Amino acid sequence: MTPLEHYPVVDLGPIMKGMAIGGLGIFHVFLAQFAIGGGMLLCYLQWLHMRGRCRLARRFIDDYFKVLVLVSFVLGAVTGVAMWFTSIQVSPRTIGVMVREFHWVWATEWSFFCLEVVAGYLFFRFGPRLPDASRLQLLGLYSFASWMSLFWINGILSWQLTPGGWIESRDVWQGFFNPGFLPSLLFRTICSAAIASLAACVLINLVPGFTRRERESLVAICGRPLVLMLAMPLVGAWYFGSMPADSRGWVTGGSVPMTMFLTMAVGASALIGLYAIFGILRKQLYVNAATAGLLLSLAFVATAGGEFVREGVRKPFTIREYLYSNSVARDGIAELRQRGVTADDPYPLRDEAAYPSEQLVLGGKVFRAQCSVCHTLGGVNSVIELTGSWSLEQKRLNIAQLQQTKPFMPPFAGTPEELEALVQLIGWIDAGRPDAWEESSDPAVLAEIRRWIDEAGTRPGHASLAAATGDRRR
Amino acid sequence: MNAVFPTGFPPATAFYLVLLVATLLLHMVFMHYVLAGSAYLAVGRLMGRQWCRRCGWQRLLVDWLPFATGLAITAGVAPLLFVQILYQREFYSANLLLSHRWMAILPVLIVAFYLLYLQKSAWIGRRGWGWQIAVAATAFAGFAFIAWSWTENHLLSLDEAAWPTLYASGDLRYATAGLVARLAVWFLAAFPTLAIELAWQGRLLGIPLSGPAAAGETVAGLSPLRRLAMTALAGLVGMAAAAAVYWPTLPAESREAIAGPLGRPWLVAAAAGVAVQVICWLIAASRDRLPSGLATLATAGWLATLAGLVVLREAIRLATVDLDTLAELHAEAAGIGGLPVFLIFAGLNAAAIVWCIRMVARRAVTPEPGSRSGS
Numbered sequence: 001m002t003p004l005e006h007y008p009v010v011d012l013g014p015i016m017k018g019m020a021i022g023g024l025g026i027f028h029v030f031l032a033q034f035a036i037g038g039g040m041l042l043c044y045l046q047w048l049h050m051r052g053r054c055r056l057a058r059r060f061i062d063d064y065f066k067v068l069v070l071v072s073f074v075l076g077a078v079t080g081v082a083m084w085f086t087s088i089q090v091s092p093r094t095i096g097v098m099v100r101e102f103h104w105v106w107a108t109e110w111s112f113f114c115l116e117v118v119a120g121y122l123f124f125r126f127g128p129r130l131p132d133a134s135r136l137q138l139l140g141l142y143s144f145a146s147w148m149s150l151f152w153i154n155g156i157l158s159w160q161l162t163p164g165g166w167i168e169s170r171d172v173w174q175g176f177f178n179p180g181f182l183p184s185l186l187f188r189t190i191c192s193a194a195i196a197s198l199a200a201c202v203l204i205n206l207v208p209g210f211t212r213r214e215r216e217s218l219v220a221i222c223g224r225p226l227v228l229m230l231a232m233p234l235v236g237a238w239y240f241g242s243m244p245a246d247s248r249g250w251v252t253g254g255s256v257p258m259t260m261f262l263t264m265a266v267g268a269s270a271l272i273g274l275y276a277i278f279g280i281l282r283k284q285l286y287v288n289a290a291t292a293g294l295l296l297s298l299a300f301v302a303t304a305g306g307e308f309v310r311e312g313v314r315k316p317f318t319i320r321e322y323l324y325s326n327s328v329a330r331d332g333i334a335e336l337r338q339r340g341v342t343a344d345d346p347y348p349l350r351d352e353a354a355y356p357s358e359q360l361v362l363g364g365k366v367f368r369a370q371c372s373v374c375h376t377l378g379g380v381n382s383v384i385e386l387t388g389s390w391s392l393e394q395k396r397l398n399i400a401q402l403q404q405t406k407p408f409m410p411p412f413a414g415t416p417e418e419l420e421a422l423v424q425l426i427g428w429i430d431a432g433r434p435d436a437w438e439e440s441s442d443p444a445v446l447a448e449i450r451r452w453i454d455e456a457g458t459r460p461g462h463a464s465l466a467a468a469t470g471d472r473r474r
Numbered sequence: 475m476n477a478v479f480p481t482g483f484p485p486a487t488a489f490y491l492v493l494l495v496a497t498l499l500l501h502m503v504f505m506h507y508v509l510a511g512s513a514y515l516a517v518g519r520l521m522g523r524q525w526c527r528r529c530g531w532q533r534l535l536v537d538w539l540p541f542a543t544g545l546a547i548t549a550g551v552a553p554l555l556f557v558q559i560l561y562q563r564e565f566y567s568a569n570l571l572l573s574h575r576w577m578a579i580l581p582v583l584i585v586a587f588y589l590l591y592l593q594k595s596a597w598i599g600r601r602g603w604g605w606q607i608a609v610a611a612t613a614f615a616g617f618a619f620i621a622w623s624w625t626e627n628h629l630l631s632l633d634e635a636a637w638p639t640l641y642a643s644g645d646l647r648y649a650t651a652g653l654v655a656r657l658a659v660w661f662l663a664a665f666p667t668l669a670i671e672l673a674w675q676g677r678l679l680g681i682p683l684s685g686p687a688a689a690g691e692t693v694a695g696l697s698p699l700r701r702l703a704m705t706a707l708a709g710l711v712g713m714a715a716a717a718a719v720y721w722p723t724l725p726a727e728s729r730e731a732i733a734g735p736l737g738r739p740w741l742v743a744a745a746a747g748v749a750v751q752v753i754c755w756l757i758a759a760s761r762d763r764l765p766s767g768l769a770t771l772a773t774a775g776w777l778a779t780l781a782g783l784v785v786l787r788e789a790i791r792l793a794t795v796d797l798d799t800l801a802e803l804h805a806e807a808a809g810i811g812g813l814p815v816f817l818i819f820a821g822l823n824a825a826a827i828v829w830c831i832r833m834v835a836r837r838a839v840t841p842e843p844g845s846r847s848g849s
Contacts, residue, residue, distance in 0.1 A: 005563070007563075007566055007567055007570055008567060008570040008571050008637065008641045009570070010570055010573050070591065073544050074544075074584060074587045074588060074591075075584060077544065077547050077548065078547065078580060078583050078584050078587065079580075081547065081550075081551065081554070081580070082577075082580045084554065085569065085576075085577060085580065086577070088566050088569045088570065089569065089570060089573065089577065092566040092569075092570065095558075096558065096562050096566065099555065099558045099559065099562070100559065100562075100803075100806070100807050100810065101810060102812070103555055103556075103558075103559055103807065103810070103812070104810070104811070104812025104813050104815060104816045105812055105815075105816075106555055107552065107555060107812075107816045107820070108812070108815055108816045108819045108820070110548075110551050110552050110555065111816070111819050111820040111823040111824070112819070112823060113548055113551065114548055114549075114823060114827065115823040115826050115827055115830075117544055117545065117548045118545075118827045118830055118831070119826075119827075119830050121541050121544060122830055122831070122834045125541070126834045126838045129838045129839050130834065130837055130838055130839070131837060131839070134833060134834070134837045137833065138830060138833075138834070141826060141830060145823070145826075170810075171811065172810055172811040172812050173811065173812075346637070346638050347637075347638050347641045347642070348638060348641070348642045349642075350641070350642060350643075350644045352642070
C-alpha cells in the first residue's frame with residue numbers, strides 16, 4: 001500500500017469537509033431508517049388487518065406507502081448515491097479502499113436494493129388492487145429487502161471503526177462480521193422502527209378522512225413498535241462497549257464536541273422513549289400532529305448526534321489502524337517523513353501567485369495534503385485559530401508531535417522542511433498575508449524539528465498514550 | 475489490445491470489464507427511457523393540449539417515467555461500483571476536478587424526479603397549459619444537464635494531461651472538441667431505445683399501435699406506430715451523423731482501438747444493428763404494422779447497437795489508460811472474497827423480482843369497492 005495517493009483536493013472555503021459529509025449522512029440515514037422501519041410497520045399493519053384486528057389498516061397502509069415512495073424512493077435513493085459522490089469529494093482514498101475491499105458486499109446490497117425498489121413500486125402501483133395475502137407477501141419482500149440493505153451496509157460502516165481480525169488477515173468476512181457489526185445492526189433496527197412509528201403518528205394526523213376515534217386507534221397501534229426502545233439502553237451499551245477504549249474516551253469527556261453530540265443523541269432518545277412508553281403505550285395518550293412532529297424532530301436530532309459520534313470517534317482514522325483521516329496510510333508515516341508528503345503531488349496551488357515565497361507555497365501544499373480534510377485556513381476549525389495562542393516554537397513542537405499534542409490527530413507525515421513551511425504558512429496568514437515574508441531555513445531549527453518528530457515516533461496517539469500509561473504503571 | 479473485447483486482457487481486468495459493460499447496458503435500458511421519454515414529453519407539451527390528449531405515448535410516459543427513473547438510478551449503482559474498481563483514480567480525479575459543478579447533478583436529479591411525479595398529479599392537471607410545458611421542459615432540462623455532466627466527467631477522466639492545469643485554474647468546467655458530438659451520440663441513441671421499449675410496453679398493456687383501433691390516437695396524420703418509427707429513425711440517423719462528427723475529434727489511439735481488433739467486431743455489430751433497426755422501422759412504418767417477428771428483429775438490432783456502443787465506449791477509454799498499472803489493481807480486487815455470496819443473493823433476488831412481477835400480473839384485480847387507486 002502506498003503511503004499517500006495524490007488527488008486534486010476540493011476546497012470548500014470556510015466549510016469543514018466533515019460538515020458536508022456529516023450533514024448529508026444524517027439526512028440519508030434518517031430517510032433510510034424511515035424506509036426500513038416503514039416496511040416493517042406496514043407488514044405488521046397488514047397482518048393485523050388480515051387477522052381482523054385493524055379494519056383501518058389497509059387504507060392507512062396505502063396512504064403511508066405513497067409517502068414512503070415519494071420520500072424514500074426519491075430522496076433516499078438519490079442521497080444514497082450522493083453519499084458515494086460526497087465521500088469521493090471528501091476522502092477519495094477512504095471510499096476507494098472501502099469499495100475495493102467490499103465491492104462484492106456492495107454488489108450484494110445492490111441486488112437487495114433492486115428487489116426493494118421493484119417490490120415497493122409494485123405495491124405502490126398495484127397494492128390497492130391486490131388481495132390481502134399478496135399484499136402481505138409483497139410488503140414482506142419489500143421490508144426484508146430494505147432491512148437486508150441495512151444488514152450489508154452496516155457491516156461496511158462498522159468495519160471502519162472496529163475492523164477486527166481484518167487488520168491481520170485482510171479477510172473480507174472477518175472485516176464484515178466485526179465486533180461492532182451486531183450491536184450496530186440491532187441498534188439501527190430499533191432506531192428504524194422508532195422513526196417509522198413516529199412518522200406514522202405524523203401521517204395519521206395529516207391524512208384527511210379519518211375521524212378522531214379512528215386516529216386514536218391508529219396511533220395506539222402504530223405506536224406499538226416504540227416498545228423496542230426499551231432495549232435501546234442495553235443495545236446502546238453493548239455498541240458502546242464494542243468501540244475501542246480511546247474512542248469511548250472521546251465521548252465520555254475526552255472531546256467536548258463528541259461528548260456533547262453523544263449527550264444530544266442520548267437525551268433526545270430518552271425523551272422520545274419516555275414519552276412513548278409512558279404516554280403513548282401506557283396511558284394511551286392521543287398524539288396530535290404537533291406532538292408527533294416534535295417527537296420526529298427529536299428523532300432527527302438523536303440521529304444527527306449519533307451519526308456525528310459515529311464519524312467522530314474514528315479519529316484519527318477513517319479506517320481504524322489502517323488509514324488516517326488525511327488518507328495517509330498508518331504504515332506510511334516513516335516513508336513520508338523521509339520523502340516528503342508533497343514530493344509526488346502533481347497539482348499546483350490554485351492561487352500560487354499570491355504566495356510571496358516558495359516556502360509558503362510548500363506550506364500550502366502540506367496543509368492541503370495533511371490538514372485540509374478536517375481544517376480550514378479561515379473558516380470552521382481553522383488552524384489559524386487553533387494555533388493562534390502558540391509561540392513559534394510551540395507550533396513547531398506541537399505539530400511535530402501532533403499525535404501526542406492531541407491524540408485524535410494523526411502523526412505529522414512529512415519532512416522537517418515541510419513542517420517548517422506549514423508553520424511559516426500559519427504565521428503568514430495570521431499576520432494578514434503580507435506581501436513579503438522571509439524564508440526560514442535555519443539548519444538548527446530543522447534539526448530540532450527532526451529530533452522532535454523522531455521522538456514522537458510514527459505510532460498513532462492512542463498507541464503512544466497506552467504505551468506511556470503502561471510505562472507509568474510499571 | 476490485439477484481441478476482440480474483452481479477450482486479450484488479464485483475467486481480472488476482463489472480468490470486471492464484462493461486469494461494467496453488462497451493468498451499464500442494463501442502466502441504459504432505463505436511463506434512455508427517462509432521457510428520451512422526458513424529451514418526448516417536453517416536445518409533446520410544446521405541441522399543444524390537443525396533440526397530447528390524442529397521443530397515448532404521452533399518457534404512458536407521464537404514468538411510467540417516475541418508476542423508470544427509480545429503476546435507472548437503481549440500475550446505475552452497479553456500473554458506478556465497477557467503474558470504481560476498474561478506473562478508480564481516473565474516475566475520482568474527474569469527480570474532484572469538476573467538484574461542485576459535478577455534485578450539482580444530485581439536487582438537479584431530485585428536482586427532475588419530483589417534477590415527473592408532479593406531471594402525474596391532479597394538481598398540475600388543474601393548472602394552465604403553460605404549467606404543463608414549464609414542468610415538462612424543466613424535468614427534461616434537468617436530465618439533459620445530468621447527461622452533459624456525465625459526458626464532461628467521462629471525457630475529463632480520459633484526459634490526465636489536463637488535470638493539473640484545470641485544477642490550478644479553478645475552473646469547474648471542462649470543454650473539449652468532442653464533448654457536444656459525444657453527448658449528441660448518446661442522447662440520440664436514447665430515442666431508438668425509447669421507441670423499442672414503448673412498442674413492447676404498448677403491446678404488453680394492450681395499447682393499439684395501428685389500424686382502426688388506433689384511429690383515435692392519430693396525431694398529425696401519424697398512427698402511434700408511425701410516430702414511434704419516426705422517433706426511432708430520427709434517433710438512428712441523428713446518432714450516425716453525430717458519430718461521424720465525433721470520430722475526427724478522437725485521438726489517433728482511440729480511433730485505432732475502435733477500428734482495430736479490439737473494437738472492430740463491436741463496431742460492425744453496432745452498425746449492423748443500426749441497419750437492422752432502420753429496415754425494421756421502415757417496414758413497420760410503411761405497413762403500419764409491427765408483428766412480433768419484426769419487433770423481435772428490431773429489438774435484436776437495437777441490442778446489438780447498444781452493446782456495440784457500450785463496448786466501443788470502453789475501447790476508447792482503454793486506449794488512454796495505463797493498463798499495466800490498472801491490471802495489478804484489478805487482480806488485487808479480484809483476490810478479495812465475496813463473489814459467491816453476491817452470485818447466490820443476486821440469483822435469489824432476481825428470482826424474487828420475477829416472482830413479484832408474475833404474482834402481481836396474475837392477482838391484480840380491478841379496484842375493490844371503497845378502496846382507492848395507489849397510482
